[in-house]
Amino acid sequence: MEIKITKTQSPKTMPAEDTLGFGKFFTDHMFIMDFDRQIGWHNARIVPFGYISIHPASTVLHYGAEIFEGLKAYRTEKGDIQLFRPMENIKRMNNSANRMCLPEIDENDFLQALTTFVDVERDFVPHSFGTSLYLRPYLFGNDESLGVHTVQRATFIIIASPSGSYYKEGINPVKIMIESQDVRAVKGGTGEAKCGGNYAASNRAGERASQKGYSQVLWLDGVHRKYIEEVGAMNVMFKIDGEIVTPALNGSILPGITRKSCIEVLKDMGYKVSERLLSVDELVEALENGKLEEAWGTGTAAVVSPIGRFCYQDKEYDVNGGKIGDVAKKLYDTLTGIQWGKVEDKYNWIYKI
Numbered sequence: 360m361e362i363k364i365t366k367t368q369s370p371k372t373m374p375a376e377d378t379l380g381f382g383k384f385f386t387d388h389m390f391i392m393d394f395d396r397q398i399g400w401h402n403a404r405i406v407p408f409g410y411i412s413i414h415p416a417s418t419v420l421h422y423g424a425e426i427f428e429g430l431k432a433y434r435t436e437k438g439d440i441q442l443f444r445p446m447e448n449i450k451r452m453n454n455s456a457n458r459m460c461l462p463e464i465d466e467n468d469f470l471q472a473l474t475t476f477v478d479v480e481r482d483f484v485p486h487s488f489g490t491s492l493y494l495r496p497y498l499f500g501n502d503e504s505l506g507v508h509t510v511q512r513a514t515f516i517i518i519a520s521p522s523g524s525y526y527k528e529g530i531n532p533v534k535i536m537i538e539s540q541d542v543r544a545v546k547g548g549t550g551e552a553k554c555g556g557n558y559a560a561s562n563r564a565g566e567r568a569s570q571k572g573y574s575q576v577l578w579l580d581g582v583h584r585k586y587i588e589e590v591g592a593m594n595v596m597f598k599i600d601g602e603i604v605t606p607a608l609n610g611s612i613l614p615g616i617t618r619k620s621c622i623e624v625l626k627d628m629g630y631k632v633s634e635r636l637l638s639v640d641e642l643v644e645a646l647e648n649g650k651l652e653e654a655w656g657t658g659t660a661a662v663v664s665p666i667g668r669f670c671y672q673d674k675e676y677d678v679n680g681g682k683i684g685d686v687a688k689k690l691y692d693t694l695t696g697i698q699w700g701k702v703e704d705k706y707n708w709i710y711k712i
């Protein structure tokens with residue numbers, strides 16, 4: 360695929376690394392490609408970062424046809440720039456596209472777009488451990504008509520945001536509200552797809568939890584309101600009586616790449632990992648009889664986010680005295696070690712740019 364590169368005439372300077380935060384500051388360029396049913400994907404280009412213009416009737420604005428991905432470019436101590444399992448993101452984005460009737464992208468073209476774009480923005484990959492260049496590929500239906508039908512036109516964009524360390528103040532376990540009113544997804548719905556609409560629908564529960572002093576919600580399944588699915592926008596894992604338990608991918612759970620990587624690392628470390636149904640009753644029982652040893656969320660942004668407290672039906676339960684546990688710590692150290700090039704990548708997960 361040919362990518363036309365137009366460099367900016369007004370380059371930015373990178374803010375100080377300790378002021379970056381998440382997703383606030385963007386690089387100098389963006390990757391864009393257009394789709395049309397007649398000609399397929401075309402006009403791949405890297406252009407100066409800026410506003411995009413879309414028709415007021417654009418499909419995405421009315422019917423929410425939008426999917427996205429999130430991954431990071433890491434800088435090692437030697438100065439190499441690398442990605443973590445990028446093909447997993449590419450395959451997942453195509454699965455999301457398939458679910459939402461949006462056009463898929465050739466895997467090699469997608470990888471070329473990512474790597475060419477990161478190469479252009481190399482200088483925006485921050486240097487300190489824990490910081491990264493966050494990459495946000497997204498794809499949306501862009502027909503200029505209000506008719507409800509399969510999209511004829513679509514747009515694919517990649518933007519990048521130099522981001523600070525998620526744990527600037529150290530890894531502090533979070534407080535989680537178990538949600539019994541709203542649901543995030545149901546089987547047959549869009550829970551498995553990484554689509555913007557899932558996030559819009561999750562906001563109300565998140566808002567309620569936040570008003571009560573909780574940082575995320577733990578989602579239960581949409582049919583029985585009983586089985587644990589995910590935590591906020593992360594997958595979730597528990598250590599119950601020595602065994603690692605995580606909800607099985609059942610069609611309404613987002614198949615996280617961090618989740619998948621954690622399972623491989625845990626099995627390698629000799630832990631028993633069960634992907635199965637886990638009911639909130641079993642969780643509460645384990646909390647009450649002291650068998651819940653650890654709980655944590657997994658996702659690209661935080662890698663591992665330990666859970667220090669749960670609230671369910673107005674009762675509060677502490678996990679591991681509100682402190683990070685050994686397994687969560689080991690997972691965090693192993694995955695971040697591989698990502699930032701401090702630990703040998705025996706799994707072949709790293710893709711150098």
Ligand SMILES: *Cc1c(COP(=O)(O)O)cnc(C)c1O
Pocket residue numbers: 429553589591592593594613614615616617618657658659660
């Ligand atoms: C992106 C996402 C995750 C985590 O996936 P990773 O590939 O590990 O970053 C989990 N749940 C939801 C709802 C997500 O959108």
